[in-house]
Amino acid sequence: MATRSENRDIRWAAGDIRLYFMDNIRWLMIVFVVLMHLNVTYSTHGLWYYTEPSYTPLVSGLLFAIYGFFTQAYFMGLLFFIAGYFVPGSLDKKGTSQFIKNRLLRLGVPTLSYMLLIHPITLFIVGAFQHNNPSWLSWYIHYISSLEFLSSSGPLWFALALLVFSLVYALLRHISFFPPMPAYLKQAKSIKNSWVICVMAIMAIVAFLIRLVQPAGVPLFNTLTGNFMQIGFFSSYIILFAVGIIFKRCNLLNKLSYTFGKRWLILTLILGFPAWFGLIIGGNIVKNGAAFAGGFYWQAVASAIWESFFCVGVSLGIVAIFQHKYNTQGAVSKFLADNAFGVYVFHAPIVVAITMALREFSLNPLVKMYAVAILVLPVCFAFSYFLRKIAWIKRFFS
Incomplete structure (x- = not known):
């Protein structure tokens, strides 16, 4: 996720074009992150601090699944693309040592803060509502001394992974590992369909190989609450x-036309939805769920291909459409952009507190998810806004 280390408003220039659209995509994806965690809360499918089991009608369950599968396929990968796009310019501007220091501060401090403070607070909220809090001090001492906190990054697994990606890139650049970008990429007048298909193919192959070792949906190292890092989904992120780095170094944004991106988005949606239904029905996901997560099964192969196709097609379409249609920033979008990273960092305890406080209200789970979202999102953005009034917090959480 591009942070204020690149620019306080993430308004980098590409020639004479201000990249407000990157900001707009970023805050929208973070809204989707909050909605995803509400989706998990009320569907009970996925990893989160609190889930609310209840009877879910077939249609609601299907809509939960559609949001979960389709959003998971692309939204975090798109955030990694945006982050990757800003890395080369920041590294060129700051130099290796300053870039690394900056990354450690801008990504490491929020991640460590989450591990040491926000995650324990979130667990405390859950325990308080369930009247099941042991001695907090003794638990916290064990939590630190056992190094359990290192696997409790919660949603900040993204910042931790981005920190690792950025440091690896900086070190490889420092030792001149990266060759110059191919001339055909720099000199091409437009992005080719063959390039898009190639990215999809590589992503699918890498996803399948990773899932032979680490199935999708399984957290890395342990299953402790708050460990949401799932390596099985990392193919699209990597x-x-x-690709974001390549886009920056080869100036490919200027070669991405609105028509090209829109066509890919439409094609992806037209083919992606029926393909997904065919996959889950034909593969009998209810009985063979593990086969979709990874292994030498045709469902694992088909799932990797579908996710890669949907991820690249939707991401390409969103970037193209936002670049050409939403490359502006008014007062509302600026407010959302300024506070988006704060929402990402601090939303977990807010979501948990509100959903648990409303757990006695009986509604259709799908209706309840979006009704609660209407309350949760403004509270999250307001909390970020007021907390960032504190200068030292704004420095690290902006």
Whole structure:
């Protein structure tokens, strides 16, 4: 996720074009992150601090699944693409040592703060509502001394992964590992369909190989509450982070036309939805769920191909459409952009507190999810806004 280390408003220039659209995509994806965690809360499918089991009608369950599968396929990869796009310019401007120091401060401090403070607070809120809090001090001492906190990054797994990606890139650049970008990329007048298909193919192959070792949906190292880092989904994150770097170094944004991106988005949606239904029905996901997560199964192969196709197609379409249609920033979008990273960092305890406080209200789970979202999102953005009034917090959480 591009942070204020690149620019306080993430308004980098590409020639005479201000990249407000990157800001707009970023805050929209973070809204989707909050909605995803509400989706998990009320569907009970996925990893989160608190889930609310209840009877879910078939249609609601299907809509939960559609939001979960389709959003998971692209939204975090798109954030890694945006982050990757800003890395080369920041590294060129700051130099290796200053860039690394900056990354450690801008990504490491929020991640460590989450591990040491926000995650324990979130667990305390859950325990308080469930009347099940042991001695907080003794628990916290064990939490630190056992190094359990290192695997409790919660949603900040993104910042931790981005920190690792950025440091690896900086070190590889420092030792001149990266060759110059191919001339055909720099000199091309437009992005080719063959390039898009190639990225999809690489992403699918990498996803399948990773899931042979670490199935999708399984947290890395342990299953402790708050460990949401799932390496099985990292293919799109790694590939799109690299694609973002290539886009910057080869000036490919200027070669991405609105028509090209829109066509890919439409094609992806037209083919993606029926393909997904065919996959889950034909593969019998209810009985063979593990086969979709990874292994030498045709469902794992098909799932990796579908996710890669949907991820690249939707991401390409969103970037193209936002670049050409939403490259502006008014007062509202600026407010959302300024506070988006704060929402990402601090939303977990807010979401947990509100959903648990409303747990006795009986509604259709899908209706309840979006009704609660209407309350949760303004509270999250307001909390970020007022907290960032404190200068030292704004420095690290902006």
